[in-house]
Amino acid sequence: MKRETYRHGNLRQALLEAGIELAREGGPDAVVLREATRRAGVVPNAAYRHFADRNALVHAVSLAAMAELARTMEAEQADRLARRAAGDANAAEEARARFRAVGTGYLRFARTEPGLFRAAFFVPGDMVEAELPVSAGEGGLTPFQLLGAALDELVACGLMPAGRRPGAEFLAWSSVHGLAVLLIDGPLRGLAPEQAEDATELLIDMIERGL
Amino acid sequence: MKRETYRHGNLRQALLEAGIELAREGGPDAVVLREATRRAGVVPNAAYRHFADRNALVHAVSLAAMAELARTMEAEQADRLARRAAGDANAAEEARARFRAVGTGYLRFARTEPGLFRAAFFVPGDMVEAELPVSAGEGGLTPFQLLGAALDELVACGLMPAGRRPGAEFLAWSSVHGLAVLLIDGPLRGLAPEQAEDATELLIDMIERGL
């Protein structure tokens, strides 16, 4: 447990990882600075060499969580597309699948990692941060950008009137995000996973009709 | 400032009101027990005669906030209906207006009282509490019940297929709630009020098409 070198070597990263773990277990409020330093085997004040204050730490955790959300969404897309690959290469159906995967991936992450999900939207960057590369997945796109790309595809395939494209991110995002919130700490929490998935599909159906 | 009777007389209510004020200013996290007792002119521990712990206080605040949300929604409905009253008494249009008012009222409350809005969904009652009379407005209906009633009307007027009625509360609610969250502490916060209202109308358009 005890370090033998005076220097830690990689404290910032260690604190960040401890913070992520805390957030995973209990959301952003559970990211307590002293506990993170404890887990890193270091005295509380050491954290201040790497983060201005607790908020800065939570913010870094938030960005990391956002990136993990992006990865989950990418994985969901890959999964959905693979599941239908060999068949036919209908571009429109593919665009739809990619769009739906954005939503289902988002909601899967929220249900699977509620703590991190809440953390991702804490100190929730304004629109600027939604495009910060730190919060991107493997493909280099942030969750917000993944959604935008999927919508562009829908328009390109004629599945959505171009006139409604501007601002559509926010409408789709709102709906999915709202369900996520209601599911994880709103009145719908404690819904069985299966029911939650049904609700997810119904919601995305509604969005597709409404877009 | 100082009391002259040993008994406070109505401490529970005083603490609750202080708590509501704190929540109004800074959301549920700002409801700090000691500050509430300070405002009530009483020693910290006195609170424990009326609330099991801080959480119980926040929970009571949450229910009060939910009731205020309900009142805002009722007011919005009354407003929208009055604004078109004298004209014609088209039942379908009236049902639509009432439905839209549910959403706009909800979002208006979120933007006007972000602290209370966040508090309302803290310790967020599961489905049971969404029907608790404590969180109802003047008309005796909770926000959730107001939404349900509006949806029933839509179906009755043929504005929405009856087959999609079951569970529709949750879809509409998710969408509106999501926009609220994104607007008040998500990436859309800081949108000008006018833009926020535009987004509101667009979102409700989408919901109407999708339901």
Next chain:
DNA sequence: TTCGCAATGTGGACATCGTACACATCTACG
């Protein structure tokens, strides 16, 4: 009416947290 008990408010104490300030230790660069 009186007396005693339950309800309500007080005082003091403790652990935990975030964070400020002064000091110790190391590493890298002139």
Next chain:
DNA sequence: CGTAGATGTGTACGATGTCCACATTGCGAA
């Protein structure tokens, strides 16, 4: 080398939630 800046330590303070023992009071039974 040796010194300056970077990194970790120690001590301390104020704030918070909550526990325990005690003080004060009002109300109903005797």
